[in-house]
Amino acid sequence: MFTHIDHVAISVKDRMKSIAFYEENFGFKQYFEHDVPGVPALEKVVYLKLGNTVLELEHWNTNKVNAGCHFCLISDDFDGDYNRLVEAGIPVISEPHIPSPRVPEEKGWKRVLFQGPDGEHIEFRG
Known part of the structure; x- marks a missing residue:
């Protein structure tokens, strides 16, 4: 059976701006970043943590809403x-x-x- 949500993901246009936004305003801290081979439109994925909450920032080079x-x-x-x-x-x-x-x-x-x-x-x- 499922136990909890692992993370929530949102699409971002500028990962550095979004990392700063969540760290400075909400107390999240970046702890991991990686490339996504085989998905050329997805530039990077960054993970931020606040307590037990994980926020995934998907940095797309296309317009995602x-x-x-x-x-x-x-x-x-x-x-x-x-x-x-x-x-x-x-x-x-x-x-x-x-x-x-x-x-x-x-x-x-x-x-x-x-x-x-x-x-x-x-x-x-x-």
């Missing part, structure tokens, strides 16, 4: 993280609001959605 999905991070300082990202000029897609809690521990949590450099949506809750 991120659409229809997002990933969500948990914040232990929602207001501080929100203000820091707004001050950094990261576009807000959905303003902070309190959604219905899925479990009792989430009662009163806030949710917000930002946009990354390649159109990807980044949610965080806390």
Whole structure:
């Protein structure tokens, strides 16, 4: 049986810009990068880690669009993280609001959605 998601992948146009974006704004750290033989349109694949979360950046030399999905991070300082990202000029897609809690521990949590450099949506809750 499956136990968990290993990683989430997004397409990027400029891997160095995306690596810096996720390291500087969200605390991810790059830990691996490789070529993909036999896929000439895929320049490099880079892996970033935040705790047990792995984000895969696929650097395509063709125009790939991120659409229809997002990933969500948990914040232990929602207001501080929100203000820091707004001050950094990261576009807000959905303003902070309190959604219905899925479990009792989430009662009163806030949710917000930002946009990354390649159109990807980044949610965080806390």
